[in-house]
Amino acid sequence: MARWLLRRLAAAALIVWLVATATFLLVAFAPGDITQRLAEARVPPHAREQWRRAFGLDRPVWTRYAEWIGGALRGDLSTSWTTYRPVAVMIGEALPNTIFLAAAGLLLELLGGVAIALRQARRPFGASDRVLTLATLTAFAMPTFWVALLLAEVFAYRLPVFPPSHMHSPAGELATGWQRLTDLAHHSVLPVLAIGLTGVGAIARYLRGSLLDERGQAYVLAARARGCSARRALRVHALPNALLPLITVLGLSLPFLVSGSLVIEVVFSWPGMGQLVYSAALARDVPTLMGGTLVITVAVVLGNLMADVAYAVVDPRVRLGGGV
């Protein structure tokens, strides 16, 4: 087990390096650089050359790459070319916002998915099951950005129930304590719904099948024989076993927790990692783009690893190092 873990960690480091290099090369060879915007503001060409030199863009790609890698290994992610603040600080600000949204979304998906699947498994192929199947299928199939736009239009503009964007209202930005918390909660409802709705469908569909499988197992029938009601049997006995494989889903969701849903953040002006890396890519702000990508990649790789480990721990039948 320990050897396997070590090998996987080494592989993980390799992967992170590969991805970082690929991203660096891609942005280095993409047309345009950070000084492009200067042209629009009528900064003359010789001055733009000065800017390029200041950002080191006149040096060869390999030199710049080596510099960045060296810095990253020392823990120095350099300074953003658009805000002049340390990249680590910007990530430190954006990451909690993304984690908050993604975690809340995951929670909604799990709770909603479990509730719906339980309802469906109680009486499979009955009327409510069919309706819920269609509903979860539709929720699962809807494009996230579409759902986000529709939610904003209906619940923020047509019916002014929720705020249409941002994390806080102007008053909420300056508030503290309980007021700040409720302001945040109010602003989170629509984005979390947009993220969660599609996920609820996926989880409900999966759990339904899983619950139906477990329902027929010996231990559940034994519980029923002991006098357990059908509902209780489902909830207390079958559900935990049905949920087990979902652990891997959680592990695989870690990257999503960190990278966030770019589209949701764009639609709702949520200052998260997705928006950070996206605008860095558009502006060719190399340090921010590289820093953000690094963090996300590390999260992905760790998430995969955790999912594999969790699955092995949970299900002793799985051999590590072989068929995983």
Add this chain to the structure above:
Amino acid sequence: MSWRGLPARFRHGIILLGALTGACIAGPWLSGDPTIIVEPAQAGLLPPLSQRWVVELRDGSRTAAQAAQRTETGWVLFGRGEPRALPAGAVVSVQRQVFWLGTDTLGRDVLARLLWGGRVSLAVGLVALLVAVVVGTSLGLLAGWHGGLLDSVLMRLADALLAIPALFLLLLMAASLRPSLTVLILMLGGLSWMGVARLVRGQVLSLKEREFVLAARGIGASPLRIALVHLLPNTLTPLSQDAALRLGDLILAEASLSFLGFGVAPPLPSWGGMVAEGGEVLGTAWWLILLPGVAVTAVVIGAALLADGLGEVARPEG
């Protein structure tokens, strides 16, 4: 196996997908050219079920009117703003047209755009799927069969590609390369083969030790023959199920890319691009955003039903 004998989900999925695909393929004949611009000042942002007289002019452009009156010298058109008089020589034809799903900001028929956009989205999705399946299956077979170093290298490569935040990379790639249809398909397929490869590899690993495979090896069958005759057919079921779900994912990915502006170029419509355009006029023209989103949802539902159905075919439920 009779049609009735197939699981319900499978049938529903096939019917839904078939109908949508058929409509999209037959689109141009059903509803006309989606790139035809009808004077936006007269025909822009018409709600569904609007009817107008579409007037084709001698210079090739088109305008629209709510009512058209023939006079001795030509036509008088009534619509938004002041009535316009046109000499007979300037007018080629005056025809009544029903805009079943309304028009967009440039006066183009939404139904035509929806069907044509479906062609584009489905084509991109299907071909990208093909790329992903072919590449993924080949690499999965190789990795599973040979094992050892080749296996490790391929799987780590797959992990690396899976780790990449795809949207940003696609964005940068779209900036570097001309986002033509081919490039888009290759990009989407190229970032989608990893799941297929993992699946196939897993199957090969578990099948490798089975008697019939060992027997085949015993009698000296070549690896290629074993792969084609023994391994692939037994992989088909989980593979097709995964493929059906993957189609849905690819269509959603293409829609997201188009929504952000990195998909196909105008005037070619695509569903994602139409949602983005609809988002700009959401307050005044709700149909522009609703319809393409429904279309994407329908296709993905069809694909999911298909996948479920394939699962049931393999493992009949009680």
Add this chain to the structure above:
Amino acid sequence: MTRPFPTLWAVIALALGALSCRAEQGGAPAPSALGARQGGQVVVAIAADLTTFNEYQWAAEAAEAEILDLLFPSLMVEQPDFTQRPPSFGERLATSWEFSSDNRQLTFHLRPTARWSDGRPVTAEDVRFTYSVQKDPDLGAMGWEFKEFITAVEVIDPLTVRFTFSHVYPYQLMDANDGHIVPAHLWSAVPRDQWRTTDFSRLLVTCGPFRLAAHIRGQTIILERDPAYWGRPQPYLDRLIFRIIPDVASQINQLLAGHVDVVRVVPPRDADRVRARPDLELIEFPSRDWGYLAWNNAVEPFDDRRVRRAMSMAINRKAAVDSVFLGHARLAHGPILSSMWAFNRNLPTIPHDPEAARLTLAEAGWRDSNRDGILDRDGKRLEFDILFPAANTFRRDLAQLISADLARIGVRARPQPMEAAAFLARQERGEFTALLGAWTEATRIELSSAWATRSPTQGSFNFISYSNPEVDHLIAAARLEPDLSRAQVLLDRIQELIVFDQPVTFLYERNELVGLSRRIRGANVNAAGLFFNVQEWYWEP
């Protein structure tokens, strides 16, 4: 009997003393508008966050420049009469100014009561320091070229500063005034080679009607009234809040829902929605933004003037502009905006005449020899891409309308959306055949950067490679001509030549559409800026 006069004089003296004290502090505002009262806040929607508070560290967009204008002083205030003549100026940091007899020197007298937000006085040293930053060739700050004819800025005494010019020309005041004054006492300590990478938000002192209360990155900028402001009137508003909403459609939705009070760029499509609301006001006036279809004059087939003119004739420019801007833009005719004083009212116009276009193209050798519907010459088809930034919906729609028009005369123009930075890169390097571009004109007549032949000293934005020696000669002459009527003659001829050459197809001149809540009173939004008289704005709950 007691004499009343000493008491009376005492009272008068006291009153005068009190008033002058208030003037020193810039105390409570004298209500200049009926019913104006203190308090309230206005929420303004902006599309992007401020990248830096130092406008010489980077290049500021228009919206950013307006926010910085609230925090930092300039010497004078430019008036909105720039459309009729080179603009006149009002007092701001400078209370008065005068030219020397030969007009080569300009002396400003600064306000003695001006203070930075840390209490230090604003002096001539700040002006001199600012000039040294603006003129530094290594810094490449925005507005560098406007200091070209200023050779020196000297401190005569702490409240007097003198500019020396190398030439006498119509825009001397404007050039001296360009750019905001920055605090020398804090920022001169930053070494020049670290100027670009320093985080100036840590060194922020301001001197304006408002000061920075909070900056939540990517979300909100909160400005509050600065009680130490020396100007009059002091603002009525307590706070000015800038909400960063990148999507314009969302900005409008939030204006209509009451979450924001000001939207700077109302899309033409939503103009009527705003106008129809009794609680909102739509302000419209000609802006300085204009758009064009650029041809690469160095590359076939657009190196031939006939082909360019044919394109302009084939495109129904009026219909395209009306379709996209719904009446909120006018046709552009030439290199000078039609709202400016120097516009040549007798410019020959290019008519919409597809037949003439076809004939002109035939003259240039382009005919449909193989009957495939597309013109060709020597085996090459007349087809090309029209590049534009994918996110810009106006240019996206224009590209398709233009493409349809050109298709009718046998020219195949393919709209090609591009990612924004890639588009700018291609534009700058001249790697295009045709592109849809837009430009914001300055408040002065400045033709050399876009229309003069490209060289190290001029034509730095002439990426279309346009070159007409006669135009170059006239531009150089008009630039330095102090007599406006003589300059007008030269400018008229330049416009005629450029319109004849059609290096670009001139498309539209947009109107500025500003949406305001009617609860904001006293606002005078005009061509000189959104916040032109923000100190007089007050909030009616």
